[in-house]
Amino acid sequence: MQKIYSREIVAARKAALVEAIGALRARGVVPKLAAVVCSADPAALSYVAVKRKHAEEVGADFEGVDLSHAGSYGEIAMHMRALCARPDIHGVIVVMSSKPEVDEIDVTNLVPAHKDVDGLSVGNLGALLQNGPHQRFIAPATPRACIALAETQEPLAGKTVVVIGRGRTVGKPLANMLVNAGATVTVCHSATQDIPKFSRAADIVFVATGRPHFFGRDYFSEGQLVVDAGVGFIDGKLAGDVDGAALEGFDIRLTAVPGGVGPLTSVLILENLLALIAHAEAAHRL
Numbered sequence: 001m002q003k004i005y006s007r008e009i010v011a012a013r014k015a016a017l018v019e020a021i022g023a024l025r026a027r028g029v030v031p032k033l034a035a036v037v038c039s040a041d042p043a044a045l046s047y048v049a050v051k052r053k054h055a056e057e058v059g060a061d062f063e064g065v066d067l068s069h070a071g072s073y074g075e076i077a078m079h080m081r082a083l084c085a086r087p088d089i090h091g092v093i094v095v096m097s098s099k100p101e102v103d104e105i106d107v108t109n110l111v112p113a114h115k116d117v118d119g120l121s122v123g124n125l126g127a128l129l130q131n132g133p134h135q136r137f138i139a140p141a142t143p144r145a146c147i148a149l150a151e152t153q154e155p156l157a158g159k160t161v162v163v164i165g166r167g168r169t170v171g172k173p174l175a176n177m178l179v180n181a182g183a184t185v186t187v188c189h190s191a192t193q194d195i196p197k198f199s200r201a202a203d204i205v206f207v208a209t210g211r212p213h214f215f216g217r218d219y220f221s222e223g224q225l226v227v228d229a230g231v232g233f234i235d236g237k238l239a240g241d242v243d244g245a246a247l248e249g250f251d252i253r254l255t256a257v258p259g260g261v262g263p264l265t266s267v268l269i270l271e272n273l274l275a276l277i278a279h280a281e282a283a284h285r286l
């Protein structure tokens, strides 16, 4: 088994971000990202800290917003409207929690498309499905990271791929983005009978279920590329959905957790932030 790390692509893309943000700052535009947490979930809060670190490393401003104490959806909506109206904030991400206290996609839909930095609102996802030639949309960062990491290994057009997971932040948008990229896509999920029948036959398998170390040797076949988008915890340690230890001695490439999709996701959120600024400037909103 060969582990695939994102370190090099992350470093290269970060260096490009530093340069682009420096150029923006030189003409008075300071990119600013706001990250909103709606649920009192330590994992969501720690993810905000990771976002802050990455933003500050490349010279972007960052604001964490904790709405977990808001009493009602109405109160959350009021805070969201005020936040999204602020001209100093170019992008707003609503952090999805594994223990949501409100429907965080509903909250995401309060972010207007021109500030929807993670591309998860209804408008951006609709545009992603349409994928028209004149459409500019923001694609969700985690699926983008899965695809960018896979593309460091092999082209996707014409490949047979299986996506395990149909979640709203990774699996479902990822499957549609893979279709757009020219892959032949099968989506497996909790109601699928005999997932290995499908996953073993694929050229590339993307796993995004949030079940740490659930997927072992039975699910895969030799020669495959496996992209692991899982960010679960086992004994307090970050663990992907794929049980890497079960693949030892197997001729297969597996993206690392930690060190694979995760760090690239953070970089792509910031690339999305710059794309929002470019779109706004093209539309003379800035």
Ligand SMILES: Nc1nc(=O)c2c([nH]1)NC[C@@H]1CN(c3ccc(C(=O)N[C@@H](CCC(=O)O)C(=O)O)cc3)C=[N+]21
Binding pocket: 044, 047, 050, 093, 094, 095, 096, 097, 118, 120, 141, 142, 169, 231, 238, 257, 258, 259, 260, 261, 262, 263, 264, 265, 266
């Ligand atoms: N709207 C939304 N978009 C998201 O993309 C999103 C979200 N909500 N909710 C939470 C999950 C989680 N997530 C991670 C991103 C990077 C790392 C990451 O960089 N992890 C490092 C390790 C960091 C450490 O060890 O603390 C790694 O994998 O190497 C982890 C987790 C994005 N998420």
